[in-house]
Amino acid sequence: MSTAIAPARPVAAEDPVDTLIKSIRIPPRPSLLADLQRELAASDPSPGAISRIIASDVGMSGALLKLANSATYSRGRNAKSIEQAIMFIGINQVAALMTGLLARQAIPANSAALASFWDISTRRAQAMVFLSRRLRIGEPDVAHTFGLFCDTGLPLLMERFADYADTYAAASLEAERAFTAIEEERHATSHAAIGCLLARNWGLSGDVSWAILQHHDYGVLDDAASAPAVRSMIALSLLAEQAICKYRGLESLEWNKGGARACAYLGLAEDETAELIDELIEAFHDE
Structure with a gap:
């Protein structure tokens, strides 16, 4: 009597993007x-x-x-x-501040390309709190957390890819395409995607995670189906970005890409926007 041997089931190939993401070190909460x-x-x-x-x-x-x-x-x-x-x-602001301090300990940014990473992230977070309160939009502690975490994928990609410094430089100088488009083209992922994964692993709010994922997709600002909290954080971050760049004597290419949409979403006229930017720059000088 012969015994039939059932053919082995084919093993599904793992998604190469999933494999890549698993190779990136996400610091545990x-x-x-x-x-x-x-x-x-x-x-x-x-x-x-x-x-x-x-x-x-x-x-x-x-x-x-x-x-x-x-x-x-x-x-x-x-x-x-x-x-x-x-x-x-x-309590809520203390939690946001402590989360930021723990992030700074867990995510070192030691490369020359990111020498001022945490200083800029901290300044952005402070600017987000100022704007949230000044415009009475969103929750200041949530805005703070987003401002601090939105670029945390950068040092993680810098650690993973030997040539990421070149990608970062190219994306920073891109005047039209999305920053994340350059990253995805070269590495099949982006700092926004990795930052979102970190935020989820660390138990941050869903709105913060989604805003991190989409913070270079300025089309979201025109999308009424997107959560208002997500759109607000992205809009406020563009104002913060413009203020930080002007304070440092630089041009903000991100502002050029999405600033008009941010102001339209927030209902800010040109003079109101200029006044807010000036107030932020003055606050930076007073620190």
Whole structure:
């Protein structure tokens, strides 16, 4: 009696893009951030519990007290404890600031091409908070988080691809095509896609993740089907980008690509836009 041997099932080939993305090192979510997010998700977050989480890390504690006693937050008061610092700044803003500090620790930007990466990211985040409050659009702490994280894919791609510095230089000088189009053409992925993946892995909000993914796709600003929070973050980031570039004496090619759409979405006239940019530049000089 013969025994028939069933043919082996063909193994589905893995998507090359998935394979590529798996080869890029995404820093795991810091345990301190997970603890902080867990407490913030409670129906009534406890300032005491949050202060204990932060106090468990000496570096975070020192950084928070320094921020609370800075000119931006102190208003003449002197925070002597973590709980006082939380009272001065507010729970949500503290969470945004701590998330940023943890990101800076977890995502080093050591290449020459990205020498000022975290300085610019921090300035963008501060500008996003200013604009969110000034225009009364969105939540300032969410705007802060997006401003800080929107380009976090850059150092991760710089670490993965030996020739990414060339790609970054070419994309930065591209006057018409999307920055991400150059990246995708050369590496089959982009810093926006990798930054979105990081944001999701770190438990950031869905709006922040989507805004990171689409922040170089300015057509989203005209798309009424896209979430207002996502469109607002992208529009505000263009204003922040223009202010940072003018402060540094540079031309913003991103503003040239999407600035008009951002102003139209935000309902800003040309003189109103110029006034906001000037206020931001003045605030940068005062730091």
